[in-house]
Structures are given as C-alpha cells and as structure tokens.
Amino acid sequence: MENYKYDVKSSKAEEFINDGEINDTLKYASENKTNRTLIKSIIEKARERKGLNHREAAVLLDCELEDLNQEMFELAREIKQKIYGNRIVMFAPLYLSNYCVNGCVYCPYHAKNKTICRKKLTQEQVRAETIALQDMGHKRLALEAGEDPVNNPLEYILECIDTIYSIKHKNGAIRRVNVNIAATTVENYKRLKDAGIGTYILFQETYNKENYLNLHPTGPKHDYAYHTEAMDRAMQGGIDDVGCGVLFGLNLYRYDFVGLLMHAEHLEAAFGVGPHTISVPRICPADDIDVEDFSNAVSDEIFQKIIAVIRIAVPYTGMIISTRESQKSREKALQLGISQISGASSTSVGGYVEKETDENNTAQFDRSDTRTLDEVLNWLLELGYIPSFCTACYRQGRTGDRFMPLAKSGAIQNCCQPNALLTLKEYLEDYASKDTKIKGDKVIAAEVKKIPNDKVRETTIDYLDKIVHGSRDFRF
Numbered sequence: 001m002e003n004y005k006y007d008v009k010s011s012k013a014e015e016f017i018n019d020g021e022i023n024d025t026l027k028y029a030s031e032n033k034t035n036r037t038l039i040k041s042i043i044e045k046a047r048e049r050k051g052l053n054h055r056e057a058a059v060l061l062d063c064e065l066e067d068l069n070q071e072m073f074e075l076a077r078e079i080k081q082k083i084y085g086n087r088i089v090m091f092a093p094l095y096l097s098n099y100c101v102n103g104c105v106y107c108p109y110h111a112k113n114k115t116i117c118r119k120k121l122t123q124e125q126v127r128a129e130t131i132a133l134q135d136m137g138h139k140r141l142a143l144e145a146g147e148d149p150v151n152n153p154l155e156y157i158l159e160c161i162d163t164i165y166s167i168k169h170k171n172g173a174i175r176r177v178n179v180n181i182a183a184t185t186v187e188n189y190k191r192l193k194d195a196g197i198g199t200y201i202l203f204q205e206t207y208n209k210e211n212y213l214n215l216h217p218t219g220p221k222h223d224y225a226y227h228t229e230a231m232d233r234a235m236q237g238g239i240d241d242v243g244c245g246v247l248f249g250l251n252l253y254r255y256d257f258v259g260l261l262m263h264a265e266h267l268e269a270a271f272g273v274g275p276h277t278i279s280v281p282r283i284c285p286a287d288d289i290d291v292e293d294f295s296n297a298v299s300d301e302i303f304q305k306i307i308a309v310i311r312i313a314v315p316y317t318g319m320i321i322s323t324r325e326s327q328k329s330r331e332k333a334l335q336l337g338i339s340q341i342s343g344a345s346s347t348s349v350g351g352y353v354e355k356e357t358d359e360n361n362t363a364q365f366d367r368s369d370t371r372t373l374d375e376v377l378n379w380l381l382e383l384g385y386i387p388s389f390c391t392a393c394y395r396q397g398r399t400g401d402r403f404m405p406l407a408k409s410g411a412i413q414n415c416c417q418p419n420a421l422l423t424l425k426e427y428l429e430d431y432a433s434k435d436t437k438i439k440g441d442k443v444i445a446a447e448v449k450k451i452p453n454d455k456v457r458e459t460t461i462d463y464l465d466k467i468v469h470g471s472r473d474f475r476f
Contacts, residue, residue: 008262008269013228016266017207022258029058029254039068046312049079050408054261057313061257061305069305076308076336079315083407087388087420088380089318089340090373091140091178092133095349096121096160098362100146102182102219104205106250106283109146109364111219119349119362120151126163132352134172136344136373137431139389139423141174142201144364147182147220154188157181161195171430171472176391178243182221183230189237198394199276200234201243202227206251207259215250231263235271240400242267243320245279248298248306257306264314273400277318277340280307280333282325304332311337316407323347326368331383344373374433381439386447388420389427392475414453415476418460421447422474425467 006021032038042056052060063069097120100109108116121129133141143160145152157179164174179192180201192200206212209224216222231242244263246256260278268274282298298306311319321330321338323345330341346352349362356363371379377387392415393403406415421444428440444464451457456476463474 008266010266011229011232011270013225014209016270017228017259017262019209022207022255022262025055025058025258026254028055029062032059033062033064035059036065036068039063039065043068043071043075046075046079049082049315051315052313054258054265054313057261057309058254058258060309060312061254072305072312073308073336076311080311080337080339083315084318084339085417086385087339087390087416088334088385089140089388089390090138090343090377091142091340092136092138092342092345092373093142093144093180093322093347094126094129094133094164095347095351095362095364096126096143096145096157097148097152098146098349098364099148099151100219101148102146102221103217104219104221105215105217106205106247107364117362120156121160121350123159123163125350125353126160127167128353129350130164130167130174131169131172134167134169134174135431137172137389137427138343138373139174140176140178140198140391142178142180142342144180152181154184154191158191158195161197165196171426173473175473176394180243183227184233186233186237189234189239193238197239198391199241199243200231200239201245201277201279202230202234203245203247203279203281204228204256204259204263205247206256207246207263208251208255211251228263231267231275232270235267235273240273241276241394241403243277243279243318244275245277245281245320247281247283248303249283249296252296253298253302253306257309261310261313264317273404274314275317276399276403277320278310278314279320279322280310281322300329300332303329304336307333307338308336316404323367323369324365327371327379330369334383334385341376343376344371374431374436377427377432378436378439381436381443386417386420386443387424387427387440388416389423390416390419390475392419396475414456417447418451418456418463418476421460422463422467425464426472429467 006018007015010016046052060072098109099118101111104110161177164177176198178199178201179197212224234242246260264274318340319338320340321333322342347364348356380387424440428437
C-alpha cells in the first residue's frame, strides 16, 4: 500500500482531499463489494444515524448484493423520515449575471462562448425579478452569477442582496438569500455574512485535481487549491452554513463521491460543523455544451444509489436537487434522501420576467422539470409531502453549530414541522390554485394533530387562524 499523507483537519486542499486516500478507498471498496459481513456491519452502524466515514460509504456504493442494496434504500428512507419528516423545503435560483472570465468547458457561461447573450441585471431588474418570484410564493432564493471582477464585483452582489431583502410586494417577502458565487477572500465572506446571507454554496465540480485543471483551463477558477479551500475561508469569515456539491458526470462518480464525503468530514473536523447542504447535480445539455462530450454520465440507477448513500453517510445534511432532473427522477430522489427542491426555476438572467427565446438565450442549462410552482406543490401534496417555505432557523439564529446538534438528534422537527405548516398555509392563502388549496388544507389539518407538544400544537392552531385573517410571518 502506498504511503501518503492524509490529514482531515489540514487547511491544505491536497491534504484533506488526498488523492492517495481516495484511490486507496476505491480499491478497498472494490475488493469488498460482495463482502456480506462487512457490508451488513456498515448498514447496522448507519442505523444509529451518526453517519459513516468515506470508506464505509464507498463500500456501500460499490455493493453488488441486491438484498443489501434494498436494505440500504430502505434505511435511507427511514433516516430521512426520522430527521426531516415529510417536509420538502422550496427555493428558486435567481441568476444575476452570466458575464464570466473563466474557461469551464462544461458551462455555457465560459468566456470563449460567442453565441450566448450576455446579460447583467440592473437593480430595477433585480427588483422586478424578486417581485415575480414573490408573486409565485417563493420565500427563499439562491443567487447565481458568473465570475467577473469587472461586471460582477462583490459590491454588485451585495447591492443585489440589499435590493432583494428590501422588497415587500403584497404579502410577499424573500426571507432568506443563499449565495452561489465564485470562491473569494475571508474579508469578502465577512461582507456576505454582514449582508445577511443564509448559506454560502460552492460546487467543487470534481475533486480530481488533474481532471479539474483540464476542465478549468483558464480563469481564476483554474486554481484548484483556492477553490477547494473556499469553504474554510467562508467559515473563517463567520458564515455558519456552507453548501457543497459536485457535478456528477464530469469525472468518475466514485472518485467524486469519496471526495465529497471527505470534504464533509474535513469541515466537521476542522470547524465542528459539516455542510449545511449537499447538492447532487448531473451534467446536462446547455448552449454550446453537448452532454455527449462527457463520457462519465451517471445513470438513473447509480444516481439514486448515490443519493441514498449520501443520506446514510451524512444524515444531518440538507440534500438538494434542481430542475435539471425530470419529475420522475425527482420523485425517486425525494424518497431516498432529498429534502430541498427548486420549483418553477429559471436558469436565465432575467428569466422570471422576460421569457427565454433563441435570440436572448442566457440559460446556464436546460431544465427537465418546467412545471409552475403551484403544479410542483400540488404534486408534492399528492405524494404525501409538506411543501415548506420555512426560513425560521436562519432568522432565529439556529445556524452552524447551533443547528447541527438539533439536526443530528432529530429535535429540529419540534420547530420545523409547525413552521412548515405555517408557511404552507401562507402559500395556500396567498398564491395557491383552488385544487392545491383544498389538498394543502387537508394535509395541514391532518399534520397539526401529529404535533406532540400540546403548547406548540395549540399555538400552531392559533397562528394558522391568524394567517387566515391576514397576519403573516409566524415562526417557532
């Protein structure tokens, strides 16, 4: 066995994401993919809901014993239900600008793309987009922008955040703004924190350094270490909640799966707080990008297993799936571990107000799920889920090391269940179609009875009545 240095607490990317450790883990998993005794013991350990290390998770991902695979899927469902219940948090992306100086070969925003229409929202356009999202019923946004220090400096992002938070249209309000922008400095993360962001999100794309450098041949993003160490700087800058992810299909999925879990372990070891969210996007077509150019595409079957094993390995994390995935794919993913989904998303700059055409195409990727927010909520209610627009933890200070113990123990449900019902009721009163309102009110009536604490249940019933009579924004 090759000697290598692996230090989970190190601040250096190539030490906490160590290529030797990943390759040795992949070898170990391959050698044990039919080791019934080992696999069974890992599943039993996972039942304690305290998580698994990257080697244990890799063994489960490689498992070729069908009965144990089914046991894994069932365990993923149980863990998700125990920690998150049947709540599904709703959000939408808001694209501010597609100007970008990077050369990422899988993204249509790459600097050499001459066919895409470049666009940057003015503050008046940000206001219009925000109102359009509020009028759908959204309360939580994820801001997206290309990396361009001239067109998209941090000052612009901060101005956009201020604009979004300032807008109250009818009964609408954006209560949490998450931010997905390029890696930056500790000082800039402090400024984002001061602006009141929720989660800072940054996808690694791939943890394989050689492949990463090939996929990012030019621009600031070419710096593998700076990009990979961004979450450390964000936490040093005071941001409590960070969101990780890879773009499955860029590289061999097993390698990136292990790297993703090692990153989660590093954040837990170094800061006492693992990732608040993990996203699992798959490569998909876009302007100037052909998915067939990438030979590592992940099948639906493997994708579902990745989701299930991440849920087992990192039980406390919120898991996100976007409209890249079809309705059918998202339905399966919800069962296996996903706890947050986007609804009625536009991946275009200004796409909520001005509909996309071939002439003004600014989309980052094609969407597979193009339903309205009301259609998505109706579907979730039909499936037995509670669509939630809750942002209470962020606004009550239950973030970072104050949130994680509640999530790990499942105690967070004492707040989340009533908060989900209250925000769903707001949606039903202000935005829902008649059919969605009927289904939603029926779900709320049934779920209120399940709140175990008498005082919380009575207060929830009182708040629900006040929402019917025009009051808004109650929370536990």
